[in-house]
Amino acid sequence: MNASVSQQRTFIKKSAVSPTSWDSINWNKIQRYVEKLQQRIYHAESCGNKRKVRDLQRLLMRSESALLLSIRQATQINKGKRTAGVDGYKALTERERMALYNKMKNMNIMCHNPKPAYRTYIKKKNGKLRPLGIPTIKDRIYQNIAKLALEPQWETKFEPGSYGFRPKRSCQDAIMAIYCKVGKANSRKQWIFEGDFRGCFDNLNHDYILEQIKDFPACDIIKKWLKAGFVDNNVFNETEFGTPQGGIISPLLANIALHGMEAELGITYKVMNKKRDGLVHENRGTKAVVRYADDFVVICSSKNEAESIYELLQPYLDKRGLELAEDKTRITHIDEGFNFLGFNVKRYKVTTSKSGFKVLIKPSKESIKRARKTISETAKSLTGKNVDILIGKLNPIILGIANYWSTEVSSKVFGSLDKHLWDIQYKFLRRLHPTKGKKWIVKKYYKKDMYGQSKNKWILTGPISGKQLTRFSWRPIVRHELIKFNNSPFDKNLKEYFERRNIKEFERDNVALRQKLAKKQSYKCPLCGYSIIDGKEGLERHHKIPKIKGGNNTIKNQQLVHISCHIDHHRLHPAKGTLPTEAQLRAEKKWRVKGGKVIRK
Numbered sequence: 001m002n003a004s005v006s007q008q009r010t011f012i013k014k015s016a017v018s019p020t021s022w023d024s025i026n027w028n029k030i031q032r033y034v035e036k037l038q039q040r041i042y043h044a045e046s047c048g049n050k051r052k053v054r055d056l057q058r059l060l061m062r063s064e065s066a067l068l069l070s071i072r073q074a075t076q077i078n079k080g081k082r083t084a085g086v087d088g089y090k091a092l093t094e095r096e097r098m099a100l101y102n103k104m105k106n107m108n109i110m111c112h113n114p115k116p117a118y119r120t121y122i123k124k125k126n127g128k129l130r131p132l133g134i135p136t137i138k139d140r141i142y143q144n145i146a147k148l149a150l151e152p153q154w155e156t157k158f159e160p161g162s163y164g165f166r167p168k169r170s171c172q173d174a175i176m177a178i179y180c181k182v183g184k185a186n187s188r189k190q191w192i193f194e195g196d197f198r199g200c201f202d203n204l205n206h207d208y209i210l211e212q213i214k215d216f217p218a219c220d221i222i223k224k225w226l227k228a229g230f231v232d233n234n235v236f237n238e239t240e241f242g243t244p245q246g247g248i249i250s251p252l253l254a255n256i257a258l259h260g261m262e263a264e265l266g267i268t269y270k271v272m273n274k275k276r277d278g279l280v281h282e283n284r285g286t287k288a289v290v291r292y293a294d295d296f297v298v299i300c301s302s303k304n305e306a307e308s309i310y311e312l313l314q315p316y317l318d319k320r321g322l323e324l325a326e327d328k329t330r331i332t333h334i335d336e337g338f339n340f341l342g343f344n345v346k347r348y349k350v351t352t353s354k355s356g357f358k359v360l361i362k363p364s365k366e367s368i369k370r371a372r373k374t375i376s377e378t379a380k381s382l383t384g385k386n387v388d389i390l391i392g393k394l395n396p397i398i399l400g401i402a403n404y405w406s407t408e409v410s411s412k413v414f415g416s417l418d419k420h421l422w423d424i425q426y427k428f429l430r431r432l433h434p435t436k437g438k439k440w441i442v443k444k445y446y447k448k449d450m451y452g453q454s455k456n457k458w459i460l461t462g463p464i465s466g467k468q469l470t471r472f473s474w475r476p477i478v479r480h481e482l483i484k485f486n487n488s489p490f491d492k493n494l495k496e497y498f499e500r501r502n503i504k505e506f507e508r509d510n511v512a513l514r515q516k517l518a519k520k521q522s523y524k525c526p527l528c529g530y531s532i533i534d535g536k537e538g539l540e541r542h543h544k545i546p547k548i549k550g551g552n553n554t555i556k557n558q559q560l561v562h563i564s565c566h567i568d569h570h571r572l573h574p575a576k577g578t579l580p581t582e583a584q585l586r587a588e589k590k591w592r593v594k595g596g597k598v599i600r601k
Helices: 002-016 027-046 050-062 064-077 094-104 137-155 171-182 206-212 219-227 250-258 303-307 309-320 365-381 387-405 411-432 438-445 492-509 512-520 563-572 582-588
Strands: 117-123 129-134 191-196 230-232 235-237 268-275 278-284 288-292 295-300 330-333 338-340 343-349 357-363 539-543 558-562 591-594 597-600
Touching: 027 050, 027 064, 027 137, 050 064, 050 137, 064 094, 064 137, 064 563, 094 137, 137 219, 137 250, 171 288, 171 295, 171 338, 171 343, 171 357, 191 303, 191 309, 191 338, 206 219, 206 250, 295 303, 295 338, 303 309, 303 330, 357 365, 365 387, 365 411, 387 411, 411 438, 492 512, 512 539, 512 558, 539 563, 558 563
Parallel strands: 117 230
Antiparallel strands: 117 129, 191 295, 191 330, 230 235, 268 278, 288 295, 338 343, 343 357, 539 558, 591 597
16 A cells, blocks of 8 residues: 555656646647546545555645646636636736746645635526625636545435536436436336525535535635635625535535435335446435535425425424525426426326326426527627627527427427527617618528528628528427446446447537537547547637738638637737737747747747
């Protein structure tokens, strides 16, 4: 054991190879190293070897590889990378990231003293405000390091009915799990207890969380994060309860706190058979739970059983300092239907089934209404702008909504939203050209589909960029495959299983052009060599030969790359005629400007 740890420490030093510049880092090698350590933690916890788990967690948290990955995650990949904490510090350039790494590489996470979070607010779906706690950049980096070490340990413990904020588990998995429990013709589970925790993140009991992770080597620093407080309108506030929404480690801590609902309700599983992709289990008993973060449903076989759930859950709630939101907690029959994660689940009478009933899952009326409102408000806010800007703003919204709904019964909804989209765009064009007639507008802005997804010749096309407005109905309905029982990406024996799932999900969520590019690239980013289908980072299309140098928009001249890789590539290799910014010139010291031209030193 000691010899193994000594060899591992030596390997850490060799694996990180303290980089001299940010663009010289081999991210593929570092990612593989961290993943290997996480797999070892998962395996050791599965075998019950607690001492080895702690040793491996310490090694991971002290490694330079974990530090580099966490700096990249917090300052380059995360959406909140441009938002500073209470110290106002951000690291957006390679020079700043490298300076941050050099400063932190000799520091110990165990000795870190966190700063309070910066409190800000965002609007919720119901119009109320959701408080967010934004940690400093250093705290975010250390939180990511702690998460890298803690998550694989708890992935062996989490219940199979938990789907929120877990790797390779999604809303679609939660919805499909519900369908598998109520959709069978002979299913007796027809009563639904809908539950929602009131202010879940703000009220979780700190002592209970710390008791669950007391053996974790960085337990003390997690306690400091929980007790660090927040600054709201320049006033410091202490935190006695809850985990700040906005912290990288907060969703994991919330899942740890909420773990145990199935055990509290007496739900167990029976092993049916063993297959290549893991064990096949069947839910035993008359109850089943599906939980996504703080939203959950308990599926029961009788109304009396559903009515008893609240009493059964009371000890569970008391331990964690939680209570159920009365306005969101109700008992319904599957024939009445219920809403969950933006979908409506309901059983209908049909003549095509032997049982005479069929469960259908459709987008809920509330989520359809929100989608229409979002499209309308976006178009209205762009009044006076050109069509290219409208297309650039609407396409991501349309694709996001269509991808989310494309796993369920959504064809009719897509058709109605396309009609709404047509009305919105035509009103936009009439406002843009009030003196022009319909024929002039049609001739200027409507072309046939250039990607061959439809034979329709009435596709809104940008006259400058040539980009076209996508449609909801172009997204095919593809059923989602439910993740098997408690399969985890940290299990090295399931590598092929998750690679197949990643490819299927990528093909479901992306247009035909992206699918062709990804397949051509063997699903790797050509700039960094790492996977583009793991869902860890956004993607963009990159032109091998820039347009400014005569490049075109053909598939042969395009590649699918990570957004951060794309930004770094163009910053380090600016196209001819493109001047780098003053900050880039200072940071790289490789360029100078002479006579309005960029010249390499």
